[in-house]
Amino acid sequence: MPFINERLEANRESIEKNRAASGPVRASRFRFEPDVVMSRLRENIVGQDEALTAMESMLVRVKADIGEENRPLAVHLFLGPTGVGKTETVRLIAEAIHGNRDGLCRIDMNTLAQEHYAAALTGAPPGYVGSKEGHSLFDLDKVQGSFSKPGIVLFDEIEKASKEVVRTLLNVLDTGRLVFPSGNREIDFRNTLIFMTSNAGALDAEEHEQRYQKGWRRWLGLSPGDSESVRDVALRRHFDPEFLNRIDQILTFNSLTDNWLEALLDIELAGLNRRLGKKQAELSLSTKLRVELCRGYDARYGAREMLRAFRQRLEPAVAKALLVHSDCQRFEADVQNGSVTVHQYVE
Ligand SMILES: Nc1ncnc2c1ncn2[C@@H]1O[C@H](COP(=O)(O)OP(=O)(O)OP(=O)(O)O)[C@@H](O)[C@H]1O
Ligand SMILES: [Mg+2]
Numbered sequence: 001m002p003f004i005n006e007r008l009e010a011n012r013e014s015i016e017k018n019r020a021a022s023g024p025v026r027a028s029r030f031r032f033e034p035d036v037v038m039s040r041l042r043e044n045i046v047g048q049d050e051a052l053t054a055m056e057s058m059l060v061r062v063k064a065d066i067g068e069e070n071r072p073l074a075v076h077l078f079l080g081p082t083g084v085g086k087t088e089t090v091r092l093i094a095e096a097i098h099g100n101r102d103g104l105c106r107i108d109m110n111t112l113a114q115e116h117y118a119a120a121l122t123g124a125p126p127g128y129v130g131s132k133e134g135h136s137l138f139d140l141d142k143v144q145g146s147f148s149k150p151g152i153v154l155f156d157e158i159e160k161a162s163k164e165v166v167r168t169l170l171n172v173l174d175t176g177r178l179v180f181p182s183g184n185r186e187i188d189f190r191n192t193l194i195f196m197t198s199n200a201g202a203l204d205a206e207e208h209e210q211r212y213q214k215g216w217r218r219w220l221g222l223s224p225g226d227s228e229s230v231r232d233v234a235l236r237r238h239f240d241p242e243f244l245n246r247i248d249q250i251l252t253f254n255s256l257t258d259n260w261l262e263a264l265l266d267i268e269l270a271g272l273n274r275r276l277g278k279k280q281a282e283l284s285l286s287t288k289l290r291v292e293l294c295r296g297y298d299a300r301y302g303a304r305e306m307l308r309a310f311r312q313r314l315e316p317a318v319a320k321a322l323l324v325h326s327d328c329q330r331f332e333a334d335v336q337n338g339s340v341t342v343h344q345y346v347e
Contacts, residue, residue, distance in 0.1 A: 032059075038056050046085075046267070047257075069176075072176050077196045077249075082304070085253055090104060093152065097150065107155050109159075159238045276322075288335050294306065318331065321343070325344060
């Protein structure tokens with residue numbers, strides 16, 4: 001009943017607006033709990049404690065609502081190699097705040113790489129061939145959020161953006177607004193959490209670390225030298241200082257070493273078990289299968305490869321078992337001669 005839900009939401013917002021205007025009680029207009037968001041993040045993201053701690057401070061600051069008025073609520077740049085949880089972190093925040101993993105507006109900068117695509121961000125100027133005036137890539141509701149919920153925007157692969165797009169973005173970070181070329185429309189980012197992700201610098205920092213692992217500095221017991229500064233040099237190569245200066249915090253996501261594989265597997269299994277729970281079924285994995293699924297993990301490609309194995313090898317076997325043994329509640333998955341089998345669990 002979307003209509004009734006909208007009315008309820010509108011009522012709640014107007015009550016909260018009145019309260020915010022009149023009461024001496026210091027209540028936040030925002031209806032999300034940093035603790036709740038954080039427990040969702042901590043349950044589902046491994047190996048990125050530093051980034052998560054930064055997210056906690058950000059959420060508390062946003063909830064307190066004491067930021068500058070003519071800026072976005074928060075602007076963060078996530079750096080790091082592929083498949084280590086950058087996008088997943090933003091999706092989980094969206095899920096915890098909006099109840100929906102897709103409660104965010106994602107802009108893929110890779111598709112905007114060519115100069116003239118900048119028009120897609122702001123809508124093409126009048127007479128521009130091939131696109132409608134005023135048509136924009138931004139999903140307004142998701143960008144602007146509501147009185148009680150911040151909007152969320154994710155700019156993925158920001159290093160691929162053209163100079164022109166970066167200039168447009170600079171303006172957004174500066175003023176909290178994006179004015180369309182026609183001049184009669186604008187998008188308001190002042191109620192928005194802005195996240196940007198990039199792999200820029202990740203490779204350089206990784207190479208630096210590997211050289212250290214193999215090099216003489218380590219043998220002599222010297223420190224690796226500053227991999228932060230390696231990252232900063234790479235960042236400066238990709239972005240202008242005026243752009244970097246407008247970012248609240250630049251966070252580096254670590255590459256995931258083998259030690260985290262079991263934890264990643266358990267997160268994925270917990271997700272599958274939540275879905276199986278609706279069918280009154282439950283799954284466990286044999287040790288042999290765990291080893292098999294973690295085999296072939298390559299830190300350079302992040303968690304994706306293992307998750308693919310999980311989805312492509314395990315899930316079809318589970319699906320089949322579910323249909324064949326329709327009265328069975330507990331299943332165990334194992335591996336025999338390289339193929340995954342699922343059978344009834346016996347204690
Ligand atoms: N640190 C992590 N903790 C838990 N799950 C993770 C982690 N990193 C990756 N994953 C899993 O791997 C998938 C891919 O990760 P994600 O999309 O966040 O990669 P990314 O860091 O944004 O990489 P890219 O730079 O390629 O976009 C996620 O959907 C998630 O299930
Ligand atoms: Mg990503």
